[in-house]
Amino acid sequence: MGILIALLGVLLILCVCDVRMRLAYYLDRRHRFAVMSRMQNWGLRVIVAVVKAYGGFRVRLQNRLQATLPERFLILSNHQSLVDIAVLAYAFPRHNVRFVAKKELGRGVPGISFMLSHGRHALIDRRGGFRETRAELIRLARFSRRHPVCPAVFPEGTRSREGRVRKFHSAAVRTIMTHHPLPAVSVAVDGGYRIARLGNLIRNLRGCVYRVRLLSLYPPPDQRGDVQAMLERAHDEIERQVNKWKRSERQRSRNTGGPRSRSWESPYC
Template structure:
């Protein structure tokens, strides 16, 4: 029953914050965007506290000291569930993170959809609209010069089993060729266990959901270095998952 109660609380909380955004939209997108920038870390923490309290989720966030991060950087992470978005927002509380996400998420999801639209995340279509995808990622790359931290999930979709899929270079290559930045690699594990609503009810209780910064790499200089970097990032994440699972 705890997981069901947690889902009800999450829906109520998301609906409340969604309404708060819509009210601020009356006064303009910039007002709503400032509200989301100010509240996103707090909202992420509240959602996970509820998961820990009512669904008994075991959340482990491992990060180096904030002072160790470069002034500007790109995050490369594997992807297991929608919870990865608030997880990474919470993981970098002193930075304004923006995601490369599929366009379908920009509709019908309370709080998540307006956040992706109004904060100007890079929303890409899987229907093959390459010019629109390029413009969206290019805008995100240019915004990184103004304090925005782009986050890329190179797998392109959530892993339903937790196994790290193939990394696709497209989004990361466009970002890093337009604005070459250091790369922070993040390994995530455990999210695939509750990636669906029915799985939350059945499997979130006592599950361990964790993430860790595995490396901070210098900015790549060309396409070949970007491809090589992504290969190394993927292997790092795989090795980190092996280590976590061996500990269990």
């Protein structure tokens, strides 16, 4: 029953945000992006709070970099599910995050689709041409120069359905950094792959803990080769952190005599 209440609550919040953002976008052109940013931050954080309260969902955030974060920076994270968007917004409560996401998310999801397609995020057609993709990324980079927003990139390019950290691709990060050199923060997340599909969400939400850790703050790259080196370091430390969580989970599973039961809350999900 709690999971049903949580899912209905999430749907209600998304619909409220959708209506409010549409009103701001079409009726308040002067302040529409500021209003949409506030609604994005409020909506995504309230969604996490509702799912925590009623769905038995937990977020374990390790944010030792919070005091040293600048106003603008690039977020580099591994990618496991659509839930990553809400969790990353939750992890950076004082910053306005703008995501690089696949174009398909620009339609069909209340609140989320309008936010991504009209809120100065970058929607990428993975089957489209290089010019269109590059133009979207340049628009995001230029917007981040004029406004205090933080672009977020998932360099794997797609979700890892088994939780393994895949190869990082440099094209999106390099394009953004070329037009707006930014510090970068590496972020490791784990747990989303278990609730990536609706069926898994209903089965696994209760007792699931989403792990998030801010790892390192990198200075803005000075040269083209610095971007690739930064990505390689970020990939390696994110992979180490995710693997560490999984080893701890396996050890805990062995200590408890097998796979976790429905009543046991894993701190690793």
